[in-house]
Amino acid sequence: MLVLGIETTCDETAAAVIERRQDGSGRILSNIVHSQIKDHAPFGGVVPEIAARAHVDVLDSLVTAAMQEAQIRYNQLGGVAAAAGPGLIGGVIVGLTTAKAIALVHDTPLLAINHLEAHALTPRLIAPLDFPYCLFLASGGHTQIVAVLGVGDYIRLGTTVDDAIGEAFDKVAKLLGLPYPGGPQVERAAANGDAGRFAFPRPMLGRADANFSLSGLKTAVRQEAERNRPLSAQDVNDLCAGFQAAVLDSTADRLRVGLASFRERFGAPTALVAAGGVAANRAIRAALEQVATQAGTALMLPPPELCTDNGAMIAWAGAERLALGLSDAMDAAPRARWKLDEHASVPAQFANTRANT
Ligand code: KG4
Numbered sequence: 001m002l003v004l005g006i007e008t009t010c011d012e013t014a015a016a017v018i019e020r021r022q023d024g025s026g027r028i029l030s031n032i033v034h035s036q037i038k039d040h041a042p043f044g045g046v047v048p049e050i051a052a053r054a055h056v057d058v059l060d061s062l063v064t065a066a067m068q069e070a071q072i073r074y075n076q077l078g079g080v081a082a083a084a085g086p087g088l089i090g091g092v093i094v095g096l097t098t099a100k101a102i103a104l105v106h107d108t109p110l111l112a113i114n115h116l117e118a119h120a121l122t123p124r125l126i127a128p129l130d131f132p133y134c135l136f137l138a139s140g141g142h143t144q145i146v147a148v149l150g151v152g153d154y155i156r157l158g159t160t161v162d163d164a165i166g167e168a169f170d171k172v173a174k175l176l177g178l179p180y181p182g183g184p185q186v187e188r189a190a191a192n193g194d195a196g197r198f199a200f201p202r203p204m205l206g207r208a209d210a211n212f213s214l215s216g217l218k219t220a221v222r223q224e225a226e227r228n229r230p231l232s233a234q235d236v237n238d239l240c241a242g243f244q245a246a247v248l249d250s251t252a253d254r255l256r257v258g259l260a261s262f263r264e265r266f267g268a269p270t271a272l273v274a275a276g277g278v279a280a281n282r283a284i285r286a287a288l289e290q291v292a293t294q295a296g297t298a299l300m301l302p303p304p305e306l307c308t309d310n311g312a313m314i315a316w317a318g319a320e321r322l323a324l325g326l327s328d329a330m331d332a333a334p335r336a337r338w339k340l341d342e343h344a345s346v347p348a349q350f351a352n353t354r355a356n357t
């Protein structure tokens with residue numbers, strides 16, 4: 001079964017074609033990502049209106065390129081999938097409307113995919129992986145620990161009560177004068193810094209629930225930065241190293257609690273799986289390895305290009321749903337917010353637009 005996938009929920013425009021075989025294995029025939037980083041860099045973050053217009057500009061040619069590279073015709077498609085949310089609504093409308101037009105013209109099923117579900121199912125595209133497994137999703141918009149019990153069957157075990165981890169990396173980079181996106185910059189600076197110079201808090205350490213919090217740590221970094229201005233290059237490196245070390249300690253602790261709660265509720269997971277841009281961070285990857293080893297759980301880290309936003313993950317989620325006989329009606333709505341599961345472990349009063357989408 002061949003599926004075209006379209007991703008436009010944030011600042012990447014992406015189109016891909018994947019194949020799902022009878023035995024459940026997957027193959028990527030094309031996977032093209034157009035990053036808008038340079039459009040947003042002057043503003044230090046993603047500007048929704050600029051993002052929506054940029055998606056309109058490139059999506060058609062990206063879809064054509066993905067189909068050409070895959071060397072297939074539209075009438076060979078088993079379905080066309082688009083991320084229908086959560087995300088910046090302008091971009092979501094662009095991607096979903098495009099998918100609807102293709103589905104209509106070529107009389108093929110439409111799949112309106114939850115972007116988070118696509119992240120959750122991606123590991124099954126690259127290797128055989130049975131349910132249930134434990135997903136750690138950490139990007140600029142999301143920080144979640146999720147029990148993936150089956151296609152469409154997800155239980156959120158933990159989430160952030162304020163900032164997402166990638167968002168915290170980006171904000172720390174900005175306040176230290178490093179360019180956007182900040183994650184890779186902070187990682188690079190941290191490699192040359194002394195993590196012991198500043199004693200930053202380890203948010204949520206020892207808490208019985210598996211939730212995250214980043215905003216207090218970010219404020220602590222800001223306060224130290226203000227105290228030490230003007231900052232030398234070494235100051236910046238040390239602040240980044242201290243911040244990253246605190247994130248690592250907190251993340252490892254939260255994942256230990258998340259994995260323990262997974263075992264208690266669902267038995268042993270087949271693996272701990274990471275997704276999202278933050279999973280490209282080498283120090284984070286090393287911390288995940290340690291946590292998985294300690295917990296006696298296999299670790300699965302998709303290649304960085306499948307951790308960050310892409311069309312193949314959307315196409316794959318579509319194929320997984322199609323294989324179960326599922327598809328969506330032409331009136332499927334674009335959604336700015338769309339929880340992966342409705343069993344939120346964070347009380348409503350902590351609801352944050354980014355963390356809860
Ligand atoms: O998944 P992604 O490409 O897009 C979404 O946010 O949906 O993730 C991007 C986020 C940004 O916040 C970026 O700063 C962060 O992932 N990131 C990193 C690293 N590379 C990307 N954070 C820490 N270390 C990195 N090496």
Ligand code: ZN
Pocket residue numbers: 115119139276308309
């Ligand atoms: Zn994403």
